[in-house]
Amino acid sequence: MQHALEHLAELLERSPHTPVRELEILPGEERGYLLEELNRTEAAYPSERCIHELFEAQVRRAPEAVALVH
Template identity: 85%
Template structure:
């Protein structure tokens, strides 16, 4: 592709075969899962907190926040509001 259009930006080149591109962009991104619709999101979150409070819930730059800490921060905010 680069030989046919040498001035094409690299980001616009098709470097993967179609099947591999579809697999990477579509198949690996199929993350649909059954959602327990009888519970509210805050109930599901608190169940996760109870199950694994030390597990990492959020990563932002160099900061990692566990489910337990995130729940504590959310509760502080809720009480403040």
């Protein structure tokens, strides 16, 4: 958090008239990690089955788990 705030302070010093919404607040490396690395969640999806069948199978595997939150 400290590093991000220091980075933001440097950006504001260099571009005092730039609106904050236009500043790249996160350093490139951290931005890449948060938006790309942590989002690598691709998984195979059994497209031959309907969603309700997948839901029912999950209920059978873990009947004590929360089924749905809305």
